[in-house]
Amino acid sequence: MMSQSTVLATVLAAASFDKPTIAYGRLSPLLVVFGIALVGVVVEAFAPRERRYVIQTALALLGLGVSLLAVIGVGLDLKTNNDGASRGSVEAMGAIAVDGPSLFIWGTLLVFSLICVLLFAERHLEGGITAFAGQAAALPGTEAEREASSRGIEHTEVFPLMMFAIGGMMLFASANDLLTMFVALEVLSLPLYLLCGLARRRRLISQESALKYFLLGAFSSAFFLYGIALVYGFAGSFRLGEIDTAVSSTVGGSSLLLAGMALMAVGLLFKVSAAPFHAWTPDVYQGAPTAVTAFMAACTKVAAFGALLRVFYVALGGVRWDWQPMMWVIAALTMAIGSVIAITQTDIKRMLAYSSIAHAGFLITGFVGAQQGIEVAGQQISSLQAVMFYLVAYGFTTIGAFAVVTVVRDAGGETTHLSRWAGLGREAPVVAGVFAFFLLAFAGIPLTSGFTSKWAVFTSAWAGGAWPLVVVAVLMSVVAAFFYVRVIVVMFFSEPVGDGPTVAVPSILTSITITVGAAMTLILGVVPQPVFDLARTAGEFIR
Amino acid sequence: MSTTPFLVLSAMLFGVGAVGVLVRRNAIVVFMCVELMLNAANLAFVTFSRQHGNFDGQIAAFFVMVVAAAEVVVGLAIIMTIFRTRRSASVDDASLLKY
Amino acid sequence: MIAFWVLAPIMVVSAIAMVMARKAVHCALLLAVIMISLAVLYAVQNAPFLFAVQIVVYTGAVLMLFLFVLMLVGVDSSDSLVETLRGQRVTAVVLGLLFGLLVVVAISQATLGSVVGLADASEQAGGNVKGIAALLFSRYVFAFEVTSALLITAALGAMVLAHRERLTPKPTQRDMVTQRMHDYATSGIHPGALPGPGSFARHNSVDTPALLPDGTVSELSISRVMRARGTVRDVSRDRAGEREIETESRQIEEGNT
């Protein structure tokens, strides 16, 4: 015995092993979310079926709430670095940056997830069961499926899956090395692929969207990975900070770095659904269960932009002049494609998907400005703050809009064809009015959050010298306004076709989601300053 | 032993895999092409690891294998589901969703 | 280096063949060739641990999973070669080649400097595996832990999508008998075994129906599928022949008497 342990000790000594130190307190928001996901899996295994729904919903809400509190707690004792330019520290052996922007994005993600959980848990609309497939393994249209449906069986696994996705998103936006970022990308993607295929109604389209999302997602993450490989080849490290050092110590561009940067951009731009990597978005948004679509549209964008900004500002900030032209083109292209193709859409969910693409373009416009906190004067906002504010504003609006889509129904479930929305303004003035309000926010009409957020990214882009892009963005906003207005016309000024749409009365859960979405859209449009202040307090990325 | 030949090989495999994803219609084959791309990336990682003389690249390759394993499970499960409904694994046959 | 120059052409050719092969199974086998070759290249490049993992995880597990699914889907499944989008294939190939060329040029132009090699690092850490372990459990420990989320997700996903829960208990023999007698009592469905096919002197195959005492064909003795396919043997000719024999034998009998 004695000799064995000494052997072990010598082996360990020879391996020069650093015992990892992990500040669990700092990482608690992340750990709570993953923990809740694991508990959820255990609940699936051991709790009786009829209790699972209640337990899972409560667990999800509780976990996200606790995590949110943890974010606030961690945020309150962040230490400032470099004369207040940034705050926070690098944790988990350098893998995770717990800095101001990370916490801001974590908080945003958690709030969005909280209201999305309510959408996931909605049971009134389908007559007492959730909008997810009763038995995903049963073939659509078979006796087994009908039986599962009539027995009120539902897949409560969606809650742990969602928790894993949220955890992945939080990690993705705060990862401080590219390897962790890649793992996080997969952690957030896999549950989403699965969730997309779990619609109760129109399961063929749903499964198809899962397949498309999966294949294209895997394809893009392969690009991301190869990009990481090349950047690693250039810098010899995965750490963003060390890459930055390598970048700034190199004179002249390196082809390895440029190729790696471009490939990584492909992967990240795919996730934010920027053109020309947007092809999956309309299909997936349309096919996925609407609650999942809302979740993806808001949260994936937040996480992916968090990661995009971190990689490009922290690791590749030194070669800003090399990637800015590329991003100019992509921003212009994304806005143009999103706005122009949306005009031809006849399905509400597809239209919202194209709108989401166009918004990705506006976000990239803000990102291109690349104005750092130290470069701006007085109360002016930096690019990072502008983009973060945009994400908050857009997320609330888009979740609200998709929540409205879930309540407009006919006999076959949600009715998303535009012509079926004709006359909604008379049928249900409140619902139609709220939806019109969301559309006006998407179009960027003042007194909505869409206006202030567009304004923020435009100023940061212009201040960064990208004024031609701002002009393009403005023109595209006009084009985009056309199709938003078209929907308003259909809802308010067209005669209903046939029976017209009916608006199901949702439970308190969906009502809360819609109310929060509308309220935040209004509040951020009228008094956005607190959120700007919060973003300012968050400061810049830690290096 | 120079690293460039290894990297060129890796880039070629990656390119062939990417072309495969674009031209093939069978979902399983498309997925295999993605796996080929991941493997190409792994080769690059391992080669760069030798180039720089640290183990980070090898760790990355290891992680990629783990990730790929999980991805394969999820992917094949999705492909199986859609196959059982449609009796076909062609990406084209799954075309309820159009522009 | 010899290993590289031997394997590299094989790998490239296999990869191209894999993209071009019509049958999915061929693709899988070609992929296996590439993966095993890669494992050898790992070994050549001072990565013995990855060599093993590549063989065990990739070739052993991942590829086998692919093959399993291919078996389920049908080994013969092959791609149609009809283009659905005109010119899409050519465009894709051209784009892909351009892209590949770009990456190859980027890499071959890159000034990589002298190769450091892993000898020092291995020596310092006390071997390749120990070196990897030391990094994995210190620097990348969080990523390592998080991969567990991936694996759980994968397991959960496979369960959700593939596992069909039995909603009603499987009927026991007693249940089935009770049901059968119940059916007989209510609607007169015959509770016994169905007549077997092939009870005919010259044929005993399943496509030959049984005859009832009155000489008519028993529909119950033939599978519905065969009837639908129209492959049921027509017994009327056989019966005609039989009748002939019968008559002959009777005549013989009568002649005898």
Added chain:
Amino acid sequence: MTGSETTVPWLTILAVLPLVGAAVVLLLPKGTAIAKQVTLGFSLVALAVSIAMAAKFDVEGGFQFVEQYNWIDSFGAHYAVGLDGLGLLLVLLTTILTPVVILASWYDSDGGRWSANTFFGWILVLEGLSIGVFAATDVFLFYVLFEATLIPIYFLIGGFGGPRRSYAAVKFLLYSLFGGLLMLASVVGLYVASAGNDGGPSYLLEDLMSTDIGTTTGRWLFLGFFIAFAVKAPMWPVHTWLPDAASEATPGTSVLLVSVLDKIGTFGMMRFCLNIFPEASRWATPVVITLAVISVIYGALLAIGQQDIRRLIAYTSVSHFGFIVLGIFAMTSQGQTGAAFYMFNHGLSTAALFLVTGFLVSRRGSKMIDDYGGVEKVAPVLAGTFLLAGLSSLSLPGLSPFVSEFLVLAGTFTVSIPAAVIATLGIVLAALYILYMYQRTMTGPLHPATELLPDLRAREVAALAPLLLLIVVLGLFPKPALDALNPTVDRLLQQVGVEDPQPTVASAETGS
């Protein structure tokens, strides 16, 4: 900022009052007259408040009723409101026209797609936002309210009116959004330009007036603002939304659209284009004057050719807006005083014209001139008010539009004789289209369908009377209005850096 300090936030009260009214109206039971009465009540209270403010107003006092609070620090945006002479006049125009329109449209919204509550609610919302627009002294606040006014008017056009109203509403909205978003680009650029100031970016008008924007940047930003205002005004060649909108909407909506909302365009040119971009304004003068003259002639010519009464009036407005813009960019004190006064007068006269033709159309059910004839025989009061409104529109001496049009032309003469001559031609054309329309509809043999046309009712007379009264009174006694405008215009010209070429008789008469 100079001006009397005030503890009572008069302007905020004035702007919020109609908005509160709108909320109340929407909550009232539908299908009863009480909503209409409450609406009228709120608009009258607003009118009373605005008249009280006018009485308190000190003509030499610069911006008054000033309120200023920080709003969005990151944008440098403030909640800052205040009134000078120009603003006061336009606020008064808004508060006067709103009760008139409410009274005139008493039954217009019945049988519409939505309830009357909605209609009157939107009207009150529009009033509140318009007051805010005219009072804003912060560019950001102005822009926000400027765009926000689109929503109520969009629903007013699209929800109530003729068969093609939906098309007209969308066309209007897209034109306005196009202009508005171009302006957004300029507003964003302005932010960047002002970010270099001490104390960071600010959108306060006074801060921007002292900011050096730079010649090239200034000209580009000016263009963004100007195009937005030109769409709104509406000027040739971006006027095409107006005939559709004005002919499809209800008469009341048309009044609010043409008389109040379109004034935001010309108001914005004076308040923001000239103040913030003095150099660029001087630079753009030749082109703008050319466009204005084209608008004058083009609008008049097209008006003559119209068969549809409402479209005809819409085109006369294009012509009149040409005069206003001409006056503004003549850059003389008479020209600008005239233009500012013209905004007020045009609001009154066009409102009268729209309303009286609206009454006419509602009786007969047709907007075509050919469907009328000899109306003066059966409805003399209607014909009389129609004539008076028409005469004011063609600027008959003795009526208030004459004073302003004369000032504009006098001001233009001193800088560009060709422009003034061609614009004078517009007056002749104006006489032609108004009198020709009057002749075809009111005089001559009685059209069979108009035989039983009832004359104006008491409610309708009550709606029209204040307008006609004001037109006559201000025509004879324009001094109070001109006195209020002169200091504003003088300050403006000083900011632009232009001096009157030489004193003329007209300027001596108006007392500047």
